[in-house]
Amino acid sequence: MRALQITEYGDNSVLHIADVPDLTPTGSQVLVAVEAAALNPLDSFLRAGYAQALMPLQFPATLGGDVAGVVSAVGPDVTEVAVGDRVYGNAYALLGGSGAIAEQAIVPAANFARIPGDLSFAHAASMPVAGTTAVEAIDHGLTVQPGQKVFISGGSGAVGSAAVQLAKHHGAHVATTASGDGVDLVRELGADEVFDYTTNDFSEHLREVDAVLDTVGGATLDKSYDILKDGGTLVTVIGELDQAKAAAKGLTVIRQAAQSDGVLARLTGYLAGGAITPRVGRTFSLEDAAAAFTALETRSVRGKIVILL
Ligand SMILES: NC(=O)c1ccc[n+]([C@@H]2O[C@H](COP(=O)([O-])OP(=O)(O)OC[C@H]3O[C@@H](n4cnc5c(N)ncnc54)[C@H](OP(=O)(O)O)[C@@H]3O)[C@@H](O)[C@H]2O)c1
Known part of the structure; x- marks a missing residue:
């Protein structure tokens, strides 16, 4: 073969x-x-x-x-x-x-x-990779609930677009970043607030966010601590965590690498039900x-x- x-x-x-x-x-x-x-x-x-x-x-x-x-x-x-x-x-x-x-x-x-x-x-x-990463973050790491304000960096990417759809499915208010035709894509996926990262800095507009999923890392992750409310939760799938910044606001911060048992089955359910396309x-x-x-x-x-x- x-x-x-x-x-x-x-x-x-x-x-x-x-x-x-x-x-x-x-x-x-x-x-x-x-x-x-x-x-x-x-x-x-x-x-x-x-x-x-x-x-x-x-x-x-x-x-x-x-x-x-x-x-x-x-x-x-x-x-x-x-x-x-x-x-x-x-x-x-x-x-x-x-x-x-x-x-x-x-x-x-x-x-x-x-x-x-x-x-x-x-x-x-x-x-499999992008979908289970999104399910792990939204359902296990962040446990997103209806009405929560969630920021997802890179909503136009593979992980981000699955996460935007899932967070909206759970009834969250979703803010995200994208560029070019990705801006239209994340709007189609249901994002409530969209920041074109080439022209607009999300961290100047967002405050008191309950949960952050970072799929970009670097400066995007660094700025994400400031927009979270005290006691909020942050998951990054790519960046290095700043424990000092997290401690100052009482944040729960997770560098997601592995996945929980049953995440692929959960993803399969979301695909079957149309929550994630x-x-x-x-x-x-x-x-x-x-x-x-x-x-x-x-x-x-x-x-x-x-x-x-
Ligand atoms: N830890 C894990 O288990 C795990 C699993 C899967 C993936 N990952 C990692 O997660 C990251 C995302 O994966 P993916 O498959 O979703 O990648 P992807 O499809 O290439 O998406 C990348 C996203 O980042 C955005 N982006 C690119 N450059 C940017 C910049 N300079 N500033 C702000 N945003 C920028 C893109 O926006 P536009 O395209 O709209 O410009 C897009 O939304 C990768 O680094 C990947 O290695 C980790």
Whole structure:
């Protein structure tokens, strides 16, 4: 079978399509005939080697995590899914998978769920990482409640757009940031207040916010402490926390890295009920995977970038 692999860290020139032996699931592993795999910012970090101290790859490494396809075989301990099921989930090697951007992927059954309804493989593949990150933050980290005022930085991004939709679904008042056509997008998603970060500083306008989800980091995160009410809650999925600033206002602050059990199932429920709608920006073939990575890195596509297998 064919897989997008690297044998060294580097730019997109290290990407190549390799012919590798077919995979066989054991124990609680599931073998998936991959139909679609989506890219995340992490994928270019992993390829470049920026994350190698924390998440070293074993070469040759098949890239990608977000995946959707059809179960073609299961290990003897698998009870959650069966051959023929349409499934989606996370095939990152660092979570026990074999990598997503390949004709076959092995995934621990715990990292998979059935695709809800008639959602396409491309739309399903676009959701696991970004969607579960948003659900973890909004439901577990921030426990957003009806009527609360919530600020989500980067509402036009993959994590942010799922989070904006979910916070609105919970009845919150949502303020967010975006630029370009992202401004119209977040309005369509239901955001109540939108700040174009290229021309307007949210921190000059927002006060007494109950909860912040930061998906941008840096100066955006630094300014987010000031807009929170005393005792408020902040989750960042990318930045470094300032414990002194947090303590001064009695804030609960969380650097979200891992996810709670059951988050993928929860996401599946939100997708099934229409609370969260996936957004695919553009699809690429496996042969054009390097162009897909370039589109990710130049941020030239609005919506998720999906490779069809
Ligand atoms: N901790 C975790 O578990 C976890 C999981 C998933 C992702 N992440 C991280 O979370 C971040 C967001 O991921 P994603 O997939 O949502 O990325 P994405 O789709 O590329 O979205 C990036 C967002 O950031 C905004 N943005 C870009 N440059 C900005 C700037 N200079 N100032 C303010 N806003 C800016 C973009 O706005 P416009 O496009 O409208 O300009 C967009 O809303 C990434 O760093 C990713 O690595 C962490």
